[in-house]
Amino acid sequence: MKTIPVSEAVAMIPDGADLMIGGFLGVGTPERIVNELVRQEKHNLCVIANDTAKPGVGIGKLISAKLVRKVIASHIGLNSETQQQMLAGELSVELVPQGTLAERIRAGGFGLGGVLTPTGVGTMAEDGRRKVDVDGKVFLLETPLRADFALVHAFLADYLGNLSYALTARNFNPLMAMAAVNVIAGAENIVPVGLIAPDHVVTPAPLVDYLVANV
Structure with a gap:
C-alpha cells in the first residue's frame, strides 16, 4: 500500500474506466477523490454505486459534469440530472434492486459465479436474466460485478492501509474494496499503525492499494 x-491517485484512472464508488446518498462517498475526478475531467466512466446522490453531492458531481456513460445503481430518484440524461439518451442506466446489487458486488469480490435471488421474478427485472x-x-441468476477501481471512504485508516468505517458510512465500501482490481481509499483520519484495534479493522490493508494523503 x-x-x-489525490491528484496522483486519480491520474492513474483512465478515461472509460469502470468505477465502484462507495456511499449512500453521498454518505460514505470519497468526496475528495470525486472532486479530483471532476477536476481532471475523467470521462466516459461506468459508475457502479448504490445511487447517484443529488446534484452537487458525491457522485452527482460526476453526473452534472457529464463524465459518466453508464450507471449501475439501485435508484436515481433524487437526482433529476441523472434522469434527464437518461431520458435524453446521454446516459445508460441499469437499475438493480439494492440487495441484489450488494450481492452481485459481494459475488465479484468472493470469486463466485453469481447469486440466485427470487427478487424480480415475474417483473420486468427478469428481462434478459437466466x-x-x-x-x-x-x-x-444474477452475475457478479467487478470494477477496474474501487473508490472508498473510511473514518480511520492507518499507514498500512487498514480501514475502519463510521456507522452507516460503512454501507457499500467494504464490499467494493473486495471487488475491484485497484482500491483507492480516502479517510477522514490517518493514524499510526496500532491505533486501530484489530477487531475494529473492517477492510484489511492487503486489499488497499493506495491511500489518499490528507494534504
Missing part, C-alpha cells in the same frame, strides 16, 4: 496525493429452478422455486 502506498500513500499518495432463470433457475431450485426445488420447484424459480430464482434469477
Whole structure:
C-alpha cells in the first residue's frame, strides 16, 4: 500500500474506466477523490454505486459534469440530472434492486459465479436474466460485478492501509474494496499503525492499494 496525493491517485484512472464508488446518498462517498475526478475531467466512466446522490453531492458531481456513460445503481430518484440524461439518451442506466446489487458486488469480490435471488421474478427485472429452478422455486441468476477501481471512504485508516468505517458510512465500501482490481481509499483520519484495534479493522490493508494523503 502506498500513500499518495489525490491528484496522483486519480491520474492513474483512465478515461472509460469502470468505477465502484462507495456511499449512500453521498454518505460514505470519497468526496475528495470525486472532486479530483471532476477536476481532471475523467470521462466516459461506468459508475457502479448504490445511487447517484443529488446534484452537487458525491457522485452527482460526476453526473452534472457529464463524465459518466453508464450507471449501475439501485435508484436515481433524487437526482433529476441523472434522469434527464437518461431520458435524453446521454446516459445508460441499469437499475438493480439494492440487495441484489450488494450481492452481485459481494459475488465479484468472493470469486463466485453469481447469486440466485427470487427478487424480480415475474417483473420486468427478469428481462434478459437466466432463470433457475431450485426445488420447484424459480430464482434469477444474477452475475457478479467487478470494477477496474474501487473508490472508498473510511473514518480511520492507518499507514498500512487498514480501514475502519463510521456507522452507516460503512454501507457499500467494504464490499467494493473486495471487488475491484485497484482500491483507492480516502479517510477522514490517518493514524499510526496500532491505533486501530484489530477487531475494529473492517477492510484489511492487503486489499488497499493506495491511500489518499490528507494534504
